[in-house]
Amino acid sequence: MGKSAVMSSIASAPESWPWPPIVRASVGWHLLAVGAAVFVPGAAPWAIGAIVLNHVLITAAGLTPRSSLLGPNVTRLPKAAADRREIALTIDDGPDPEVTPQVLDLLDAHGQRATFFCIADCVLAHPALAREIVARGHSIQNHTAQHRHNFSFLGPRGFAAEISRAQQVLEETTGQRPDCFRAPAGLRNPFLAPVLHRLGLSLVSWTRRGFDTRERDAATVLARLTRGLAAGDILLLHDGHAARTAAGRPVVLEVLPPLLARIRADGLRAVTLPEALAA
DSSP states (O other), X not given: OOHHHHHHHHHTSOOOOOOOHHHHHHHHHHHHHHHHHHHSTTOHHHHHHHHHHHHHHHHHHHTOTTOOTTSOOBOSOOHHHHHTTEEEEEEESOOOTTTHHHHHHHHHHHTOOOEEEEOHHHHHHOHHHHHHHHHTTOEEEEOOSSOOTTGGGOOHHHHHHHHHHHHHHHHHHHSOOOOEEOOGGGOOOTTHHHHHXXXXXXXXXXXXXXXXXXXXXXXXXXXXXXXXXXXXXXXXXXXXXXXXXXXXXXXXXXXXXXXXXXXXXXXXXXXXXHHHHTO
């Protein structure tokens, strides 16, 4: 999708975004600080300090993936899904031609479903694999077009272009339009939420994560995911950028069999996010 087409689709979308209290308060705080600096003798240093403190707070909120201060953020499944003993297993950064097919086989063997937050460029590189994910009963959702390391520093136009292009690629490849979005590493800034609102996407983070892109010990990853495991949890693993065990095997492939066995033993059922959030 060209840049002009992206911005045209954003411009025609609803604009009634309810800015969260922290952002409205931030605007007021800035106006108050500027007013004090202009009209109160000697207040300029204090005003500058107040503005810096406000920016630190906003930045901290954006660097906290499970925070809802900057806008709605799904960190657990709804009560109806939890009452059905459902959890969501989410797998990020793929599809990967080496790892993803093995992940799919493990999920099939245990009769569980997962949600794959896919990078659109990886989907373009492996479209048949993306279609196989959907054909085998799983869900593909939006994890940006490129998984840019500077994603959290983008402004409204950058967010709109990156996320809209991913929406188009994923829908054209799989036939299903995503309705969930996850930011790279969960990091963001106040400009993301209104863009997601206009695109009809829900920000989804997680209840617990295994840090399996840097932790090479499968037992440690498994413990992080299963400690206090309960209905309604959203778990995070990776098929792309997966760390390797000492034997060279992707950690996710070592973690999934005991994790899926634990899910079944606890009377839980892993379902896709669209299935769980529709209730």
